Structures are given as C-alpha cells and as structure tokens.
Amino acid sequence: MHEDIQAYGLWSLVFLNSAVFIFFAFSFFKPSTTRDWRSFGAYSAFIVALFTEMYGFPLTIYLLSGWLQTRYPQIDWLSHDAGHLLETLIGWRLNPHFGPFHLLSFVFIGGGFMLIAAGWRVLYEAQKKGILATTGVYAWVRHPQYVGFVLVMFGFLLQWPTLLTAVMFPILVVMYWRLARREEQEVLDQHGDAYARYMRDVPGYFPRLIARPA
Template sequence: METFQSHYHQWGAVLFFTVIYGLALLFVPFYRKMDRKPATAYMAFVLAFAIEMHGIPMSMYLVSWIIGRNLPEGVLWGHTLFHQIGYTGMYINIILSTIALFVIGNGWYNIYHKYWSLQKGKGKVVKTGVYRYIRHPQYTGFMLLTLGMIIQWATLPMLIMWPFIARMYYRLAKKEERDMLTEFGEEYMMYKRKTKMFLPFIV
C-alpha cells in the first residue's frame, strides 16, 4: 500500500473528480422525477470512485478486516491489475472517458437542436450524429465512464453498484423508447429497426 499512499487524503482531488465526472449530467434533461434515480446512482458511483482513489481506501480496510489479512494492490482497491499490466488500466480509463464525453456531447448537440427545443417547432426523431448508429448515446457515455473507472480503480462498492446502474439506464432507455413510439409512431419504429440501443452494430 505504501506505493500509492500519495493518492490518499487529497480531498481537493476528490472534489475535482466529482465535479468533472458530474458535469456529464448537465447534458441530459430530466423531464420526470423517475429520471433522477439513475443520475443519483451515477453520482454515488462517482463519489465512491473519487473517495476511494483520493480520500480513504474504505473497501480495502473493510475487506482486510473481514478476512483478517491485507489485500494486495489491485484486488478490490487501487490500480486494478497494476502488477500485471502497469498503468494500462489508467490509460484505458482515459480512452473510455474521451470516447464517452464525445458520445455524450455529440448526442446532446444533435438532440438539443432537433428535439428538446420544442418551443421552436414540433420535435422530430433525431437521426444525425451518433444517433445515426445508437439511440441512447448519453447512457452509453455514462456506462463507458463508469466502466473506465472500474478498470482503473476497482473497489467493492463500484463492483456492486455497476450492474444496478446499468439496469437502471436500460430500463430508462426502454421507457423513453415507449414514449417515442407513442409520440412518433411508425417513424420511430423504422428508426429503431435501423439502429442499436447502446453500441453501434452490436446491441
């Protein structure tokens, strides 16, 4: 643990990462109260990442106390698989975060000008930018952001929370698609047949 002691008790860094990752939520509208649940879960995940990376390694302390021995670096705390792959996990996180922010930003730009600005006219099915390939780029972005965090700095709370967050966003995406079918009917159905939900050409 001594190698990474400099990571801890840096509460300014905790605040910085919380704000930076939290900014992604500004590019998603919340029309209904239910939409806030996945956002709240996402922020809880970000806090777990930031606190355990730069604040206090609570997962390592808890698991070590339960099993009666210290955990090696990369097992439920710290740079995941650091001794096997070095800083590769950190680089993967940077790559996934860059892709995620592009996808979220591009999705926001296209949907803002084509659907959200209903006061300028009737909204329409957005088929430009990343929406040519996937129907829920913001949610894809959040999953990539959180997955990158896990690859770089896996902790017990993050491993437990990630499947629940993924399920929340999947359910929200399905709900939104039902709303779009009600609003646009056959046009959205045809769009749905030509695109994937989250990953181009895959799913």
C-alpha cells in the same frame, strides 16, 4: 511501490474531483426532464463513491487487507499507487498511471464523454425542430448518452476498481436500460410508425459496422 506521505484522508480532493467530473458531465448532458436527472444522479453517485475511495477512505483495501497482505506481503497497501488494483495484482512494477488498465480507462472515459456530448447536440437540434433525433451518433445507436455514461463508469472501474463501484455498476447499467425502455415507449406513443421503423433500423446500444443512411 512508491510510498506516499499521505495517500488518503484527502477530502478536499474527493470534493474537487467529484465536482469536476460531475460538472463536466452536466455541461455535456444538460439534464432537463425527471428521467434525465435520475440518470445523471446515478452517475453522480458513482463518481462520489469512486473518489471517496480514491482519496478519502480506502474501504476496499481495508475489507480485502487480510487476503491482499497474505498474497502480496511486499506491497504497502495503504500507498496511493496500490489502489490501482488491476495493475498491482498483475505485477505492474512501474508507475501504475502508465499501466495498461489505466491507459485503457482513458479511452473509455474520453469516448464516453464524447458520445454524451455528440448525442446531446443532435438531440437538442431535433427537439428544437420537433423531429426525431436520427442523425449523427443517433444513426448508429438509439441511446448514445446512456451508452456514454456506461462507458465512462466502466473506464473508471478499470482505473480504480472498488467493491462498492463494482456492485453499483451492473445495477446502474440495468437502471439505464430500464430508463431507455421507458423512453422508447413514450417516443413510440408520440411518433408511432416513424420511431418503430427507426427502432428496426438502428440498434439500441451496440452499433452495426455500417450506419443506417440518414
């Protein structure tokens, strides 16, 4: 495990990375309603908590330090590399940035952002025309943007798991599910049978192997 001159207390990196990923999501999601801002705010809180532990203060490492030091006495737990807990615990001895969990995290994070962006484009065009969004990624799942946020957060959990974000993640998943249910009821009130048929044809969160014809 490589030793770092200064692994934590880098609050400028906390601010910079949080700002980049929050702005990145904002540019794709473009929240406009109260519900949009609520879902975006939950994602932002997760991101700030993540980078605070990644570069600011390693709360998870401190809380688990007794157990970690007993089980893995050869590891410098205050080095930055050790913060990649999944790679460290399975005994990955090379650079953890090229570890299996870190690489897999990029798939989830990148895929999540792509889903958010694709969903917004379809939704924006549908709202301009005053019709339901049922094409593109909306032909596969009814809530691609919520699914995208969950994928991004899960990817970051794989990359840098912490106790706080591990607790936040299922809470935020339930929150997004409840927001989606509320959103569906409002659209049902507005579009009636057309949206009811769409709900029967298209899954909410897990796509079928074959998309519904547009």
